[in-house]
Amino acid sequence: xxxxxxxxxxxxxxxxxLLLGVGIVAVPFWYMVATSLKPQAYIFxxxxxxxxxxxxxxxxxxxxxxxxxxxxxINSLVVAVCATALTVLVAGMLAYAFSRLDFPGRxxxxxxxxxxxxxxxxxxxxxxxxxxxxLHLLNSxxxxxxxxVTMNLAMQTFLLRGFFEGVPRDLEDAARIDGASHWTIxxxxxxxxxxxxxxxxxxxxxxxxxxxxxxxxxxxxxxxRRTLPIAIALFQSEHLTEWGQVFAASIVALIPxxxxxxxxxxxxxxxxxxxxxxx
Amino acid sequence: MGLxxxxxxxxxxxxxxxxxxxxFLLFVIxxxxxxxxxxxxxxxxxxxxxxxxxxxxxxxxxxxxxxFRRAVLNTLAxxxxxxxxxxxxxxxxxxxxxxxxxxxxxxxxxxYLPVITSWVIVSxxxxxxxxxxxGLVNFILRDVLHVxxxxxxxxADPILVFVPIDLLGIWKGVGxxxxxxxxxxxxxxxxxxxxxxxxxxxxxxxxxYVTFPLxxxxxxxxxxxxxxxxxxxxxxxxxxxxxxxxLDLTHFVLTLMYEATFAKLxxxxxxxxxxxxxxxxxxxxVFQIRLLRRQVAF
Numbered sequence: 001x002x003x004x005x006x007x008x009x010x011x012x013x014x015x016x017x018l019l020l021g022v023g024i025v026a027v028p029f030w031y032m033v034a035t036s037l038k039p040q041a042y043i044f045x046x047x048x049x050x051x052x053x054x055x056x057x058x059x060x061x062x063x064x065x066x067x068x069x070x071x072x073x074i075n076s077l078v079v080a081v082c083a084t085a086l087t088v089l090v091a092g093m094l095a096y097a098f099s100r101l102d103f104p105g106r107x108x109x110x111x112x113x114x115x116x117x118x119x120x121x122x123x124x125x126x127x128x129x130x131x132x133x134x135l136h137l138l139n140s141x142x143x144x145x146x147x148x149v150t151m152n153l154a155m156q157t158f159l160l161r162g163f164f165e166g167v168p169r170d171l172e173d174a175a176r177i178d179g180a181s182h183w184t185i186x187x188x189x190x191x192x193x194x195x196x197x198x199x200x201x202x203x204x205x206x207x208x209x210x211x212x213x214x215x216x217x218x219x220x221x222x223x224x225r226r227t228l229p230i231a232i233a234l235f236q237s238e239h240l241t242e243w244g245q246v247f248a249a250s251i252v253a254l255i256p257x258x259x260x261x262x263x264x265x266x267x268x269x270x271x272x273x274x275x276x277x278x279x
Numbered sequence: 280m281g282l283x284x285x286x287x288x289x290x291x292x293x294x295x296x297x298x299x300x301x302x303f304l305l306f307v308i309x310x311x312x313x314x315x316x317x318x319x320x321x322x323x324x325x326x327x328x329x330x331x332x333x334x335x336x337x338x339x340x341x342x343x344x345x346x347f348r349r350a351v352l353n354t355l356a357x358x359x360x361x362x363x364x365x366x367x368x369x370x371x372x373x374x375x376x377x378x379x380x381x382x383x384x385x386x387x388x389x390x391y392l393p394v395i396t397s398w399v400i401v402s403x404x405x406x407x408x409x410x411x412x413x414g415l416v417n418f419i420l421r422d423v424l425h426v427x428x429x430x431x432x433x434x435a436d437p438i439l440v441f442v443p444i445d446l447l448g449i450w451k452g453v454g455x456x457x458x459x460x461x462x463x464x465x466x467x468x469x470x471x472x473x474x475x476x477x478x479x480x481x482x483x484x485x486x487x488y489v490t491f492p493l494x495x496x497x498x499x500x501x502x503x504x505x506x507x508x509x510x511x512x513x514x515x516x517x518x519x520x521x522x523x524x525x526l527d528l529t530h531f532v533l534t535l536m537y538e539a540t541f542a543k544l545x546x547x548x549x550x551x552x553x554x555x556x557x558x559x560x561x562x563x564x565v566f567q568i569r570l571l572r573r574q575v576a577f
Contacts, residue, residue: 014375021372022389024450029392031415032404044413047422090299097295103288109296116307120511120560122533123553126540127310127317130324150306153299182291211397213514218541229399233518236403243407250400257395265388272455273462 036060036247043243059248069249071224072231076253079141079227080209083148087205088198091153095160096186100172116154122214129218139222147219148209156201159271163197164190200271203264210257228253318550330547337551346523347552350530353516357441357531358509361448366501368449369456374486376457377464391454398514401451406519409433409443416443434519437528444515452508456501463497464490503567510560513537532556 030050035043036059037052063069097103098110128147129138137143171193172185180188191198213229220226226234232253236246261268318337320330341347372390376383393401408415411432420427433439467490475485513533516522520529522538530538532552540549 011380014378014380017371018375018380018386021375022386025389025393025454028401028404028408028450031408032400035407044410046413046418048413048415048418050415090302093295094299097292101288101292101295103292103296104285109300112308113303116303118561118564119307119311120507120553120557122511122513122536123314123557124307124310126536126546126549126553127313128306130313130546131305131310146302147306150302153303157299182295186295207395211395211399213397213399214537229397232397232403233399236518237521246403247407250403254396254400257397258392261391261395262388265384265391269387269391269458272458 032247032250035243036245036251038244040242040244043241059244060252063245063248064252067235067245067249068223069228069231069252072226072228073252075141075225076210076227076229077256079144079148080206082141082145083152083209084202084205086145086149087152087156088201090149091156091160091201092191092194092198093186094153094157095164096182096190098157099161099164100185100190101182113154113157117158121151125214125218128215132219138219139225141225143219144209144212144216144227147215148205148212151215152205152208156205160194160197160201163194167193196267196270199264199267203260203268204271206260207257210253314550315554317547318554320547322545322547322550324544324546333547337547338555340548341552341555346527346530347532347535349528350532350535353441353529354510354512354531357445357448357512358506360441360445361452361509361512362502362505364445364449365452365456365505366498368453369460369501372453372457373460373464376461387458390457393451394454396451398451399518401447402515402518405443405447405515406434411435435525437525440520440529444519447515447519448509448512452505456505459501460494460497463494467493499567499570503564506563506567507560510556510563 027050034050034052037055037057038045039054039056039058042049042053094113098106132138132143132147135143137146167190171189175185175189211229212227213233216227216230217233220230228249232246232249235242235249239245317330319332319334321333321336323329376386409417411417411430411434414430414433416433417427417430421430431439433443471489471493472485475489480488511533512531516529516531517534517537520534522534522542523530527535533556536549536552536556539545539552
């Protein structure tokens with residue numbers, strides 16, 4: 001009896017602590033939602049309230065129409081989708097070469113990529129800015145895409161190589177006897193059989209590209225080319241007190257992230273747990 | 280014959296390597312080399328040919344600069360607070376989730392939400408919550424908990440501004456830390472726990488003598504990765520302090536690098552700062568990884 005009471009107490013304590021944690025995580029998010037629904041007059045109301053007394057969608061309408069967050073949303077989407085697709089392709093090709101092809105200099109080259117994983121990305125921003133300027137890639141979405149692909153390349157190649165190692169080789173040998181080229185084997189056999197790995201790469205690259213701030217902040221000066229993170233940050237510094245609109249735009253930016261995460265969370269958690277990728 | 284074969288092999292591998300290699304050379308290796316070069320010059324961004332070689336002067340200037348020193352202290356303090364904070368809170372969450380409980384998927388999603396949210400959004404959110412006059416945090420402390428009498432001006436004070444920045448660092452990272460630790464916990468064989476329980480070890484003793492030693496590799500891995508992340512912290516500080524306000528007292532190393540480079544166009548100085556940081560990060564990582572090796576070996 002005593003033991004059972006102890007167990008019950010332990011379970012109750014577990015749930016209590018977990019729910020407390022949920023509260024700590026959720027209250028700021030809820031406060032953001034509530035603020036985005038408040039008219040400007042209530043943004044600095046005293047006492048601050050977690051429940052909008054007069055809920056309105058006005059902030060969303062203004063943010064999406066007048067402040068062009070619709071355009072920034074599309075910019076972000078284009079950048080994230082292209083960067084994701086290109087990363088899967090380029091990292092996949094590299095991983096195929098590293099796991100299946102035998103060529104001189106394979107090992108040293110692989111180590112060069114591994115070292116690339118350890119470089120703090122922000123230190124590259126200055127010279128990347130100069131390279132991008134030279135190649136006329138500043139103020140263009142292409143400039144964002146190529147840098148995002150590159151910054152993800154090392155880690156994702158490493159990860160995909162691991163997945164490719166697990167693809168059985170019998171099929172490939174059979175295909176090779178039938179005269180299939182490497183490209184055919186890569187596209188028709190290795191890629192389709194590594195779908196879970198590709199999913200992990202795709203989710204990570206998408207979230208990275210969608211959330212990335214430092215490079216976009218440096219590379220994009222033209223208003224029409226902004227992505228959501230810089231648009232939100234700059235909007236806040238230009239309109240210091242219009243928090244309702246800032247958070248309306250933030251929530252619009254957050255929706256795709258939450259959808260991607262909830263849909264793929266099992267792949268996602270497995271990807272983090274097995275590779276230690278930083279989300 | 281052998282030469283020809285290795286040549287055809289290289290030719291067939293080339294198309295697979297080339298796109299990635301070009302990107303990597305163009306945007307990682309090349310920039311690293313160029314950055315190193317710039318750090319030895321008084322670099323003129325508009326007319327690079329007029330740049331003047333100054334040797335190690337940029338480095339010496341940084342090390343002697345009180346603003347840089349303050350930024351280093353701020354960054355170290357942030358790392359020293361947020362790394363143990365994330366590990367301890369993450370460990371608690373992981374241990375709680377590592378039981379047969381209902382709604383595990385739900386808890387996982389909720390705890391992970393801050394991790395996937397853009398730094399920009401959560402930084403602005405914390406700034407808003409810590410506003411002096413009508414902020415939520417002051418309201419809770421003053422009118423709900425009655426622990427303070429007057430509003431605290433969190434964002435205007437060069438020390439107190441790190442309260443929201445550090446709390447944010449922990450709050451945003453706990454979900455990720457917990458998932459990694461959860462994966463580590465699940466590799467610990469159940470029978471070890473049971474054997475310890477049969478020998479009369481209570482939950483605390485089991486954690487201390489079974490779980491903790493077996494979790495050590497995971498903990499050291501987290502230590503390395505979170506330390507690198509802490510030393511490279513940037514966005515929260517840039518947005519919450521406006522990059523160093525008040526009086527350049529609140530910089531992180533990278534916000535200072537950013538200001539030197541893109542506001543003052545002192546590219547050589549900025550490059551030197553980023554190389555100093557990289558060298559420091561690298562040294563710390565090597566040290567911590569050695570620590571990891573030793574502990575795995577025993």
